[in-house]
Amino acid sequence: MSLNPLLPFLMAGDPSLEALPALLAEAKALGLEAIELGLPHSDPIADGPVLQAAAHRAIARGATPRRVLESLAGLSESPDIILFTYLNPLFQMGAERLKQLLAPTPVRALLVVDLPFGEESDLEATLRTAGYPMVPLLAPTTTLGRARQILLDRPDPGPSACFAQRFAYVVARLGVTGTGQGMDREPISRRLEALKGLTERPLAVGFGLSDPQSLSVIRTMGATPVIGSALVQELAEGRSLREALTPRMVDDV
Amino acid sequence: MTEGFALPTRFGAQSLGGCYAPETLMQPLLDLEAAFRAASVDPAFLAELRAELRHFVGRPTPLTPAPRLAAKLGLKVLFLKREDLTHTGAHKINNALAQAILARRMGKTEIIAETGAGQHGVATAAACARLGLACTVYMGVTDMARQAPNVARMRLFGAKVMPVEAGQGTLKEAVNEALRAWAGQCDRAHYILGSALGPHPFPTLVRSFQTVIGEEARAQVMDQSGSLPEVVLACAGGGSNGLGLLVPFLGDGLRRVAVEAGGYGTALGEHAARLDGGHMGVLHGCKTLLLQDEHGHTAETASISAGLDYPALGPELAALVLDGQVEVRRASDEEALTGARMLCENEGILPALESSHALALLPALVAEGVATVLLGLSGRGDKDLSTYQARLGI
Numbered sequence: 001m002s003l004n005p006l007l008p009f010l011m012a013g014d015p016s017l018e019a020l021p022a023l024l025a026e027a028k029a030l031g032l033e034a035i036e037l038g039l040p041h042s043d044p045i046a047d048g049p050v051l052q053a054a055a056h057r058a059i060a061r062g063a064t065p066r067r068v069l070e071s072l073a074g075l076s077e078s079p080d081i082i083l084f085t086y087l088n089p090l091f092q093m094g095a096e097r098l099k100q101l102l103a104p105t106p107v108r109a110l111l112v113v114d115l116p117f118g119e120e121s122d123l124e125a126t127l128r129t130a131g132y133p134m135v136p137l138l139a140p141t142t143t144l145g146r147a148r149q150i151l152l153d154r155p156d157p158g159p160s161a162c163f164a165q166r167f168a169y170v171v172a173r174l175g176v177t178g179t180g181q182g183m184d185r186e187p188i189s190r191r192l193e194a195l196k197g198l199t200e201r202p203l204a205v206g207f208g209l210s211d212p213q214s215l216s217v218i219r220t221m222g223a224t225p226v227i228g229s230a231l232v233q234e235l236a237e238g239r240s241l242r243e244a245l246t247p248r249m250v251d252d253v
Numbered sequence: 254m255t256e257g258f259a260l261p262t263r264f265g266a267q268s269l270g271g272c273y274a275p276e277t278l279m280q281p282l283l284d285l286e287a288a289f290r291a292a293s294v295d296p297a298f299l300a301e302l303r304a305e306l307r308h309f310v311g312r313p314t315p316l317t318p319a320p321r322l323a324a325k326l327g328l329k330v331l332f333l334k335r336e337d338l339t340h341t342g343a344h345k346i347n348n349a350l351a352q353a354i355l356a357r358r359m360g361k362t363e364i365i366a367e368t369g370a371g372q373h374g375v376a377t378a379a380a381c382a383r384l385g386l387a388c389t390v391y392m393g394v395t396d397m398a399r400q401a402p403n404v405a406r407m408r409l410f411g412a413k414v415m416p417v418e419a420g421q422g423t424l425k426e427a428v429n430e431a432l433r434a435w436a437g438q439c440d441r442a443h444y445i446l447g448s449a450l451g452p453h454p455f456p457t458l459v460r461s462f463q464t465v466i467g468e469e470a471r472a473q474v475m476d477q478s479g480s481l482p483e484v485v486l487a488c489a490g491g492g493s494n495g496l497g498l499l500v501p502f503l504g505d506g507l508r509r510v511a512v513e514a515g516g517y518g519t520a521l522g523e524h525a526a527r528l529d530g531g532h533m534g535v536l537h538g539c540k541t542l543l544l545q546d547e548h549g550h551t552a553e554t555a556s557i558s559a560g561l562d563y564p565a566l567g568p569e570l571a572a573l574v575l576d577g578q579v580e581v582r583r584a585s586d587e588e589a590l591t592g593a594r595m596l597c598e599n600e601g602i603l604p605a606l607e608s609s610h611a612l613a614l615l616p617a618l619v620a621e622g623v624a625t626v627l628l629g630l631s632g633r634g635d636k637d638l639s640t641y642q643a644r645l646g647i
Binding site for chain 1: 257271272273274275276277278279280281419420425429432433436437438439440532534535536537538543545547548549550551
């Protein structure tokens, strides 16, 4: 399996819901296999200032969870979507309604930031059976023992499954999403080596990565870098997805 | 159930509470539970806490009979549990101090806290100064303006007060920002959550450090009057004061009542009464009764009292309410102001706006035929003087 070079994050509804299908089509044309799509939430406790602001702009423009999912219905020109969200909007919708809304969309997996494994086992099992597994998140504070447990509880569907349904998300540093002051290469490299000892799954690394060089470094470690806040900021300032991503998809080491 | 926790993480028939935290905070929360369990049975910790509560906080706080206010309202007996007389002026110090001692035992050197009315922030800042810990308090800008004296007090105690401008600039946003800050510093910092909410083990931790209020009050009321009252009454924001007073009376045949902020109206956004308008939801790490819109976005809230101006009721208190152990009532901004004025004029005690919501319910209890009440006076009203001056025209 070749390495997926980049996992970009977009906030649904920012700059607008109407622009979303075109953005996704452009992402697909760039050759991106998967994309994280943020469902805007009122209280994003794991997000830094850029994604908070993007979520609030999107909510102010009417990007409700239902409208976001409806705007994805029937899209064929799109990378696989990993829906990045907080639990409460899904919880209010309920599993059945959520499954109905997800069915016609390119959403292939869910990344629920505030849902540790085991807290909503029934909901999680229902969604996994329906084809929407939860992405396992591994933080710098996650011990290897706990990481093993998480990877078992949110199991690898196997090499034939798509990247979105297989990968584990490795959080690069403490804190919330957002661009940091450079990347501490050594601890990330050691961490990835340790995690590769636990799992065959593809690994994505996010939180604090933005410049092309940092992204390249992650690729040299055999993992897919995630680009979130920096991209959302650039799109909000009017850059196109192609302009923002092209320099970040080629190696620059 | 989250694997790895030893204490129950859920409350009541509807399994409220839980631990809905980002993965980065899971290990710190597991570590916190382990430290709390070890401390709870460690005589050295318990002795230090007891000594500090006595010599620094000023416990036990008095149980004051309020005969003139009782007569005025038509009650036979009214007792006030005087948390307003603790050092720093509210019940918040009981929990802040205990968690600060716990944090020091865990080897943490920095403390993060959120605050609404500023009482938890002041209590945490004072406890940190006493124990030699660095302290940063997150506070919404609206609350900083309406509780300015408490901002100055925190700064005098050496704490850094970080203004939170997001949203309405109140307690909810302060908790968001404190959780984010903790995720960035959880290797060296402990987060002292001030109310009985948040991810497990916080609700249990905070309640267990606050039940000293009700334990003292129960012994004092038996000592002074030889019997229990018909009603034990407390205000409830997140629920640390409500649980602290009411939980020790759970086995007794009496009415336990919590009073929420009725704000200025009954529509969503005009109050902070979670029982009337709230639905089950997840906010700040726990599942509980939450004021929210149909999309699962947290609703705006309103209350004259910063300490009650929060969209979720703590999960254990919500569970006690749903399971019929505690009644929830509401008092409006205006009723709270009237309650405050009555206590001032008849007993010479200036209550916090939060506590005034409990006072505001007394006429309704009298109308229901209640004759004896024990009321938790959670804090003093010095911090609210500017609001009282503006709203009461004094």
